[in-house]
Amino acid sequence: MTVYIARRFLGLIPVLAIIAVIAFFILRVAPGDPTAMLLPQDASAEDIDRLRERLGLNRPLPIQFFEWFGSLVTGDFGISFHSRSPVLETIAQRVTPTIWLAVSAQLFAILVAIPGGIIAAIRQNSWWDKGVTLFALGGVAIPNFWFGMLLVMLVSINLRWLPSQGFVDPFDDPINGIRRLILPTITLGYAQAAQIMRMTRSSMLDVMRLDYVRTARAKGLQERTTLFRHALINAMNPIITVIGFSVASLLSGAIVVELVFNYPGIGQLVVEAVGRRDFPLIQGVLVLLAAMTLVVNFFVDVSYSIFDPRIRYE
Amino acid sequence: MKQGRISARRPRLIDKLAITVLLVLFSFSTAQNRGGHLEVAIAEPIPSLDIQRAITPGIVDLLINVVEPLVLKDFGGQNLPGLASSWEMSEDGLTYTFHLLEGVKFHDGTDMTAEDVVASLQRMKAVSGTSWETEDMESFEAVDEYTVQVNMSRPFTGLVDRLATAPSGWGIMPKEIAEEVGDAELTGDQVIGTGPYILADFVPQQSWNLERFEDYHGQFEGEPSHKAGVRNSYLDTIRITRVAEPATRLSGLLAGDYDLVAGLSSDDLPVLENQPGFVTNIVPGALGWYLKFNSIEGPFANETLRDAVRVSIDPEEIMAGFGDPRTWELNVYPRFHPTSPYHLDINEEYYYPSDVELGRALVEQSGYDGEPIRILASRDLAGWFIPAIGIAPMMEEIGLNVELITVDRAAQLDIANDTGNWEMKTSYSTPIRRFGVMGFHGRHRPGPRWGWSDAEHQYYEEVLFRDASRTQEALERLAEIELERSGQIWLGHSAMLHGAREGVEGLPYSHYLTLWNVWLDE
Numbered sequence: 001m002t003v004y005i006a007r008r009f010l011g012l013i014p015v016l017a018i019i020a021v022i023a024f025f026i027l028r029v030a031p032g033d034p035t036a037m038l039l040p041q042d043a044s045a046e047d048i049d050r051l052r053e054r055l056g057l058n059r060p061l062p063i064q065f066f067e068w069f070g071s072l073v074t075g076d077f078g079i080s081f082h083s084r085s086p087v088l089e090t091i092a093q094r095v096t097p098t099i100w101l102a103v104s105a106q107l108f109a110i111l112v113a114i115p116g117g118i119i120a121a122i123r124q125n126s127w128w129d130k131g132v133t134l135f136a137l138g139g140v141a142i143p144n145f146w147f148g149m150l151l152v153m154l155v156s157i158n159l160r161w162l163p164s165q166g167f168v169d170p171f172d173d174p175i176n177g178i179r180r181l182i183l184p185t186i187t188l189g190y191a192q193a194a195q196i197m198r199m200t201r202s203s204m205l206d207v208m209r210l211d212y213v214r215t216a217r218a219k220g221l222q223e224r225t226t227l228f229r230h231a232l233i234n235a236m237n238p239i240i241t242v243i244g245f246s247v248a249s250l251l252s253g254a255i256v257v258e259l260v261f262n263y264p265g266i267g268q269l270v271v272e273a274v275g276r277r278d279f280p281l282i283q284g285v286l287v288l289l290a291a292m293t294l295v296v297n298f299f300v301d302v303s304y305s306i307f308d309p310r311i312r313y314e
Numbered sequence: 315m316k317q318g319r320i321s322a323r324r325p326r327l328i329d330k331l332a333i334t335v336l337l338v339l340f341s342f343s344t345a346q347n348r349g350g351h352l353e354v355a356i357a358e359p360i361p362s363l364d365i366q367r368a369i370t371p372g373i374v375d376l377l378i379n380v381v382e383p384l385v386l387k388d389f390g391g392q393n394l395p396g397l398a399s400s401w402e403m404s405e406d407g408l409t410y411t412f413h414l415l416e417g418v419k420f421h422d423g424t425d426m427t428a429e430d431v432v433a434s435l436q437r438m439k440a441v442s443g444t445s446w447e448t449e450d451m452e453s454f455e456a457v458d459e460y461t462v463q464v465n466m467s468r469p470f471t472g473l474v475d476r477l478a479t480a481p482s483g484w485g486i487m488p489k490e491i492a493e494e495v496g497d498a499e500l501t502g503d504q505v506i507g508t509g510p511y512i513l514a515d516f517v518p519q520q521s522w523n524l525e526r527f528e529d530y531h532g533q534f535e536g537e538p539s540h541k542a543g544v545r546n547s548y549l550d551t552i553r554i555t556r557v558a559e560p561a562t563r564l565s566g567l568l569a570g571d572y573d574l575v576a577g578l579s580s581d582d583l584p585v586l587e588n589q590p591g592f593v594t595n596i597v598p599g600a601l602g603w604y605l606k607f608n609s610i611e612g613p614f615a616n617e618t619l620r621d622a623v624r625v626s627i628d629p630e631e632i633m634a635g636f637g638d639p640r641t642w643e644l645n646v647y648p649r650f651h652p653t654s655p656y657h658l659d660i661n662e663e664y665y666y667p668s669d670v671e672l673g674r675a676l677v678e679q680s681g682y683d684g685e686p687i688r689i690l691a692s693r694d695l696a697g698w699f700i701p702a703i704g705i706a707p708m709m710e711e712i713g714l715n716v717e718l719i720t721v722d723r724a725a726q727l728d729i730a731n732d733t734g735n736w737e738m739k740t741s742y743s744t745p746i747r748r749f750g751v752m753g754f755h756g757r758h759r760p761g762p763r764w765g766w767s768d769a770e771h772q773y774y775e776e777v778l779f780r781d782a783s784r785t786q787e788a789l790e791r792l793a794e795i796e797l798e799r800s801g802q803i804w805l806g807h808s809a810m811l812h813g814a815r816e817g818v819e820g821l822p823y824s825h826y827l828t829l830w831n832v833w834l835d836e
Contacts, residue, residue, distance in 0.1 A: 030725070031721065031724075031725040031728045031729055032722070032724030032725040032727075032728050033724065033727065033728045033731070034724070036724060036727035036728055036731075037723070037724050037727070038443065039443040039444070040443060040444050041727075043443055043444050044444070044445060044446055046445060047443055047444060047445050047446075050445075051443065080361075082361035082362060083361045083362050083499075083518065083519065084362065084499040085518070090518070090519075093517070093518060149561065149565070152565045152569065153565070156565065156569040156571075157565060157568045157569045160569070160570065163569065163571055164562075164565050164566055164568075164569035164571050165557070165562060165565070165566050165569075165571055166555070166571065259558060259559045259562065260559065260561075260562060261562070262555070262557045262558070262559065262562050262566065264517070264519075264520045268558065269519075271558075272359055272361075272519075272558070275694070275722055275723065275724065276359075276361070276724065277724045278361075
């Protein structure tokens, strides 16, 4: 098991390296010169050339790549073209709000979806089941940005219950921080909840038809024990897979949600960096997001054996 | 003169009288309250705080309240005293002498002297991204404590205008800071000016807190207009937050998260006007829009084909894409807004006749063979795609094979660099900021001159830059040439829109976020 985990973990490194290569070269292929976004429209060719020299954009691409990649492996993500501040420092300022949002949205999704999915499964074809299915369909079908705007109109503008935007670290100001987190959390978490809920329902339905659940019931176990100790635990692997995959969609969904709620996270940062062709910043964010996604999926893989003892890694 | 361009339809322009009334309305009275906090949302990003390198409108919006220049420009385009109370130019146009205000303090408590001005101008020359703005400024000298001399390498009559209009405003900072930072990036704690508000603290690229500068000199005089006139600092504190999404800015205002929002869209006007408790502020003439022909290569190198487009399009229908009619105005030559002293009354013969049949005939006459006409536009700002979307069907109607290319701003600028990539593109001029000599001076950069002959260049070199008394004559000649050559489809101006909750008074009558006369009526 330990050998497998170590090997699996080491396997992340070449994947990350490939992502870094792609991130670097895809930006160079795409149209858009970073200097055009840094200089006035009437800057002269000499001004543009001088700036390209200062930013290191005049050197051959392979040299630019190896310099950047060499620095990356030592933990130096480079300097932002626009703010001239270290990329890692810029990302660090934005990662805290995104982590708050991603974790709270995932928690919201799990807390809503797993009980909802279980109820739908044990009361199949009831009004509960139909309600849960409708909820799940809504989550899949309604775009994040529209749902977020509806919430803002209702809760912030009409009812004036919660602020419409911004971020305050809940560690600094718990009440204000949580109040500002509620709407983005619901907006982002709803779509996640819908996916997890559908998977929980179908996975539970599958498991509850199996013989060992029937046996558990036949031998007189309490329904709660049957559901949670026998059915749910065996239904967890597909649910965990969906949760793992949803991390990536959580991060991409955060881009839209952060814009709607003017939430200063990684999503907004990357959108602006792309618009300005701030290459070091975009590359840094892409590598970091890819690393986060890979690590989460690594833990998901490893966790399979916890829920299903039959799975043994060699 | 070309026939077929004559039309009885006059462009609808904002009435100068209305502007005057607005100016009076927005001017300050004696009843302003002192104190309070203002929450402001802005649209533009502020990636850096180095005002001397700065080019983005966001940086100017923030730091215009913090850092002050030597010369100020009013809404009509006049250059008025700023930190320099007066100035003179030598007869040969090679030396400028600026007399500075006395008793001006920087935010760090030190007095502003000529040494600070010299160091600031030297740094500006060293770090500016547009060397054509600074290369002819040979040296700067502190003649005495409050007199600065700028020595030019060639005669140039437009220096004062340049100092007043450059996006950075040539802000003056303490000598120690200018020398310490050199050509490195100016950081937040080094942003020290003489303005009515101090940059107290900030969260990079998110929000910026300003505090009233208690020792503000308050020596600027006259009616507040654009950057010029009396400056006060009524508010205790201001927080400026960058909000990228237009709908989010509006919802923030409606939900009470912001008191003032700069950069609203035309669609937001009716929303705010139908809600009790909100006011809107329309500042006309922010940007002058036009569509530029690629007259260097491709189908539009043919002047007859350019004329075919000019005579057939309906500029009013194109500009209507900007939405609410109060937010745009037609102008057949929008290099200057009607409020500018340099605004020219363009002869009716240059108005567009919107004659589709004539357009078709000219297409036929031009020998156009159906080559694709690529219109390059950016989707990042309404003005960059509305003219393109508006004109495309009109061009198709006269038989042109139109292809619309909409990309983001960075890609648009990159693609536009190669004249082989496009036949027409959207563009704009800034009627106040770069009125007069500024725009023409920019043409001295290397590269295609868009049909400007060496003789014409020489003319502008001699007249516009060396003889201020002939500026109007030179501008009229320029307009005539630009209109004659059909190099552009001139459209009109779009306005800057601000929205605020009721109780926020003294809203800026400027295309910038000038907050010095804003106060709270509560």
